[in-house]
Amino acid sequence: MLRPTLAFLAGAALLAGCPAANDDDSAGTSEMAITLDFAAKVGTADVVCGGSYEDMGAMGTTVQIKDFRAYISRIRLRNSDGDMVPLELDQDTPWQHEDLALIDFEDGTGACAETGTAETNMTITGTVPEGTYDEVEFDLGVPFGHNHGDSATAPSPLNLVSMQWNWQGGYKFVRIDMANEGAPPMNNWFFHLGSTGCESDASSTPPQVECAKPNRPTYSFQNFDHANDTLVLDLAGVLDDVDVSTNTLDTPPGCMSFPADVDDCVDLFPNLGLDWDSGECSGNCGAQSFIRVE
Amino acid sequence: MRAASQGGGLLIAGVLLLGGCSAPGAWTWDLPDGFPEPRVPEDNPMSEEKVELGRHLFFDTQLSGNEEQACGSCHFQELGFSDGMRTSEGSTGEFGVRNASQLVNIAYLSTLTWANPALATIEDFVPNPLFGEFPVELGVDDGNKDEVLERFATDPVYDGMFEEAFPEHDEVLGWDTVRDSIASFVRTMISGNSRYDQYTYQGDTDALTVAEKRGLDLFLSEKTECHHCHGGFNFTLSTVTATTEFIEMSFHNTGLYDLGDGAYPTGNGGLYEVTGRPEDMGKFRAPTLRNVEVSGPYMHDGSMDTLEEVVEFYARGGQLIEDGPNAGDGKLNPFKSGFMNGFSMTTQERDDLVAFLKTLTDDEFLADPAFADPFEE
Numbered sequence: 001m002l003r004p005t006l007a008f009l010a011g012a013a014l015l016a017g018c019p020a021a022n023d024d025d026s027a028g029t030s031e032m033a034i035t036l037d038f039a040a041k042v043g044t045a046d047v048v049c050g051g052s053y054e055d056m057g058a059m060g061t062t063v064q065i066k067d068f069r070a071y072i073s074r075i076r077l078r079n080s081d082g083d084m085v086p087l088e089l090d091q092d093t094p095w096q097h098e099d100l101a102l103i104d105f106e107d108g109t110g111a112c113a114e115t116g117t118a119e120t121n122m123t124i125t126g127t128v129p130e131g132t133y134d135e136v137e138f139d140l141g142v143p144f145g146h147n148h149g150d151s152a153t154a155p156s157p158l159n160l161v162s163m164q165w166n167w168q169g170g171y172k173f174v175r176i177d178m179a180n181e182g183a184p185p186m187n188n189w190f191f192h193l194g195s196t197g198c199e200s201d202a203s204s205t206p207p208q209v210e211c212a213k214p215n216r217p218t219y220s221f222q223n224f225d226h227a228n229d230t231l232v233l234d235l236a237g238v239l240d241d242v243d244v245s246t247n248t249l250d251t252p253p254g255c256m257s258f259p260a261d262v263d264d265c266v267d268l269f270p271n272l273g274l275d276w277d278s279g280e281c282s283g284n285c286g287a288q289s290f291i292r293v294e
Numbered sequence: 295m296r297a298a299s300q301g302g303g304l305l306i307a308g309v310l311l312l313g314g315c316s317a318p319g320a321w322t323w324d325l326p327d328g329f330p331e332p333r334v335p336e337d338n339p340m341s342e343e344k345v346e347l348g349r350h351l352f353f354d355t356q357l358s359g360n361e362e363q364a365c366g367s368c369h370f371q372e373l374g375f376s377d378g379m380r381t382s383e384g385s386t387g388e389f390g391v392r393n394a395s396q397l398v399n400i401a402y403l404s405t406l407t408w409a410n411p412a413l414a415t416i417e418d419f420v421p422n423p424l425f426g427e428f429p430v431e432l433g434v435d436d437g438n439k440d441e442v443l444e445r446f447a448t449d450p451v452y453d454g455m456f457e458e459a460f461p462e463h464d465e466v467l468g469w470d471t472v473r474d475s476i477a478s479f480v481r482t483m484i485s486g487n488s489r490y491d492q493y494t495y496q497g498d499t500d501a502l503t504v505a506e507k508r509g510l511d512l513f514l515s516e517k518t519e520c521h522h523c524h525g526g527f528n529f530t531l532s533t534v535t536a537t538t539e540f541i542e543m544s545f546h547n548t549g550l551y552d553l554g555d556g557a558y559p560t561g562n563g564g565l566y567e568v569t570g571r572p573e574d575m576g577k578f579r580a581p582t583l584r585n586v587e588v589s590g591p592y593m594h595d596g597s598m599d600t601l602e603e604v605v606e607f608y609a610r611g612g613q614l615i616e617d618g619p620n621a622g623d624g625k626l627n628p629f630k631s632g633f634m635n636g637f638s639m640t641t642q643e644r645d646d647l648v649a650f651l652k653t654l655t656d657d658e659f660l661a662d663p664a665f666a667d668p669f670e671e
Binding site for chain 1: 308328329330339345397493494496499507510511514515516518519521522526527528530531533535538539540541542543544545546556571573577611612621625627628630631632633634636638
């Protein structure tokens, strides 16, 4: 007689104590599964760890990839009524948590071994109500509500030490680490995007209000065919007109988004559609050359 | 830390499996505020009996071939379980080439030892000091391994301890149970009550001085870049927890040496010695900085004596050695991490950084009787 009772209690504990893995749909609405495909490319070539890519940036530099990851969040699709409908992300994958996902193009091999992980992820999966959708919109970055939590106890994919600065600064929304052709020690150029000007009592405490420069652009793509199109993160596009051959003296290698790194960032931010001074998009974020649809 | 009743443990384990969220199990971690649950191998679940057996074995010189040394002979609690030597002398008098690692929060490391990506769990690691030949540490070998085990079968101190720790085993005394119990004990060595923790996790805003707070901000800044390798709650990128999905390792060339073409001193090439890949030359795992004040000398070869020396080395972006067998400018090492560009620093900033590092000392951990030598009690 004991066994069924215990089983029942276990079930109750599961319901009460833990978030459900998958909400049951309410009767009447049918859901459809959506998979968004992502790729990292230079022209037609995939960007891979250790691969060499010529003619990058203002000085035509050859770069090698050492890391390439990005957080994507708040994905919406436009339905036939013209309404933006949230893509409810699957919660049974370590790449997704609530409304954010990590896209990871590095496999931890070769040049990516220093900070990378073996696993890669080039899709985001979720559901929307059955229907037709012709536009996708999303934020590049971690939403403020998740950006300043404790990564030590956060769920995957927010528990990667290499993707976080600290509580005050939050996560690296985009991490593209590269080696360039410079002589050591000036042979690296890293791009880390994240919120800056975050105010709190200390660097180890989270801010209560949004940072002065959120640096979290929103991109939308019309005439988007979710079944056949791929969202391409373009290395040449994000480095367009940026001098990645050298680094400004006495600053971290490349652009790390914070104010003192202005000389290495000021030509890159427009490629994200971001205004360097405000950390917001000027007008809309459409004038960007980082992500395109193929 | 205490064991829950067997039935409750099984029930809760079932829920844990289904729900994938944390719940108390047969073993309850008594963790510091803000600390995640450590990852524990499924085939070696924690138990109070294993930990107690492991504590005895850790400090028992009977575990070495010639009964001269125990694990605790090179890992002293008051030094964060390091040994204060540049490199350590094994049971037969042979010296190794690496500094004895401190054993602090190693439950959270994604790889063990200074530079071996294959040693992913403490269980993987424990046989190394026991059976290692290059150098000989505890000196257990094929010739004496049965005799060494037999010592525990006849020592009354261990009467019933193996049976209680491994009730499911038919043969309770073996190198597998020795390994698993030592690993379980070492896994409990968790330090998280330093003044930094009191400040960060326990809400005591006065736990750090103004200078120490300045040092913390410098540590976390894009100027010094310390946090890129020594990031997270355990101050190393090499971190796994019970909820980790993607393993992050942390091997970096910091420009300590460049004997030519990026070479490190022979026999101490770091990750390169395991992988054979030229670009892995001089890459060593970033250690935790917890209790770093007491765990010197520093670096994989114990070549630096003071934290001031260490901080100045990082500020320069590598070490210049003018003459001698290791002459060369590590700053120019082609395999050096991109975060090791160096930075300019005033004397006060150096002192602030060092002051911050010393706030990671956890006096409670360094004197906790749970980790003390049971043969001294």
